[in-house]
Amino acid sequence: MTTDRPDSSVDTIVLGAGIVGVSVAAHVAKRGRSVVLVDRRLPGEECSFGNGGLIQREGVFPHAFPHSIPDILRYGMNRQNDVRYHPLALLQVAPFLFSYWKNSSPQKYLSLVRQYAKLIEHSVAEHQALAAAADASHLLKSGGWLRAFRTHKARDTRLKQAEVMRSEFGLNYRSLDAVGLQQEEPYLAPEMVGAIDWTDPFRIESPHALTMAYFALFQKLGGQFVQGDARTFAADGGGWQVTTAHGVVRAGSAVVALGAWAPDLTMALGYNLPLAAKRGYHMHYSPAGDARLNRPVLDTEGGYLLSPNVRGIRLTTGIEFALPNAPRTPVQLGVVEPLARALFPLADRVDPEPWMGLRPCTPDMLPIIGPAPRHAGLWFAFGHAHHGLTLGPVTGRLIAEMMTNETPFVDPAPFAAGRF
Numbered sequence: 001m002t003t004d005r006p007d008s009s010v011d012t013i014v015l016g017a018g019i020v021g022v023s024v025a026a027h028v029a030k031r032g033r034s035v036v037l038v039d040r041r042l043p044g045e046e047c048s049f050g051n052g053g054l055i056q057r058e059g060v061f062p063h064a065f066p067h068s069i070p071d072i073l074r075y076g077m078n079r080q081n082d083v084r085y086h087p088l089a090l091l092q093v094a095p096f097l098f099s100y101w102k103n104s105s106p107q108k109y110l111s112l113v114r115q116y117a118k119l120i121e122h123s124v125a126e127h128q129a130l131a132a133a134a135d136a137s138h139l140l141k142s143g144g145w146l147r148a149f150r151t152h153k154a155r156d157t158r159l160k161q162a163e164v165m166r167s168e169f170g171l172n173y174r175s176l177d178a179v180g181l182q183q184e185e186p187y188l189a190p191e192m193v194g195a196i197d198w199t200d201p202f203r204i205e206s207p208h209a210l211t212m213a214y215f216a217l218f219q220k221l222g223g224q225f226v227q228g229d230a231r232t233f234a235a236d237g238g239g240w241q242v243t244t245a246h247g248v249v250r251a252g253s254a255v256v257a258l259g260a261w262a263p264d265l266t267m268a269l270g271y272n273l274p275l276a277a278k279r280g281y282h283m284h285y286s287p288a289g290d291a292r293l294n295r296p297v298l299d300t301e302g303g304y305l306l307s308p309n310v311r312g313i314r315l316t317t318g319i320e321f322a323l324p325n326a327p328r329t330p331v332q333l334g335v336v337e338p339l340a341r342a343l344f345p346l347a348d349r350v351d352p353e354p355w356m357g358l359r360p361c362t363p364d365m366l367p368i369i370g371p372a373p374r375h376a377g378l379w380f381a382f383g384h385a386h387h388g389l390t391l392g393p394v395t396g397r398l399i400a401e402m403m404t405n406e407t408p409f410v411d412p413a414p415f416a417a418g419r420f
Helices: 019-030 069-076 087-103 106-120 123-133 152-169 178-184 207-220 259-266 331-343 385-403
Strands: 009-015 035-039 083-085 145-149 173-177 194-198 224-227 234-236 239-244 247-256 276-287 297-299 304-309 312-316 319-321 346-349 355-361 368-371 378-382
Touching (some): 009 239, 019 247, 083 087, 087 319, 276 331, 368 385, 378 385
Parallel strands (some): 009 035, 009 247, 035 224, 247 378
Antiparallel strands (some): 239 247, 276 312, 368 378
């Protein structure tokens, strides 16, 4: 990776070097534009490093806010494995949560799902295309992932939803009983009653390596990377500028792909976009003995994901709401680790401390992709929640097509910032 002094004037600045920003930069550079990619850290070091490693082709149903009173009360007790919150953060996120709850009503939610599915359906194909161009197809592994269940009730509820997903969206799955699950994953303890085997998604054992492969493609296409602080980003006559470690870079257009940090910039430009950051933690473990996990396994009731990774077995937690600069509190990891150890033979922790990342979420569960409503030459690409890795190349292509006046391969209207 090179971080040489960039050209002082280019066509496009891309702010944020996660999987979304790198994908945007690569697609724009592919169309002959000169591009400088800017981040305060090196590429792929935030959520692009710490996710569960899934390209979720089946993920047409974004995470909705519960609507039943019993579920709301359960989460309100702040003891659920999949969702925790800092009490001091509730006042700050209350408006977001109220809007999130309204958008999760059955009728509204179904409409959003159908819009979201238009992005998700291209997720695997767009990764395959970008990976092929980057000589990184070997990093994409087929075989899907398993949603495992501890109770028949949870299994039956999810199977009904899976059948809707198959009939309406053409998604493929297999229903496994306890015996079938043991045959697929013989090292899992026999305490699960079954699983849904989602066969369409792909998995990545090193999300960071995939991001870096796309980044290498970006550089091969003539793109440049430099470290800099997005808070120095500002209008510059008819274009934009940002101060970097090697001086000021100016461009006629710019893309904000800063994930959870996007509001720091967009608010300064006068946009009050409702974005909340959901924290997530992970830890790596060595498998005990010759134990092997063939693909990611979600413990539905346990509220965690186990996935094979180049560093061992990655345990990824649910979400946590906290104030922006609150100390890390990996309570969920401490709660689910014993469950994970009972399900799969984990040996020692590999990491010195838990990793934490931020998932940028909108209250209508759709990402923000498209032009800034009040600034010419400015584009937004953030708010992908749990599907940043899944939708990185899709977003990159969509932004690049809009920027270069091509016909977008997906209708971008539902994802426009103007909806807020």
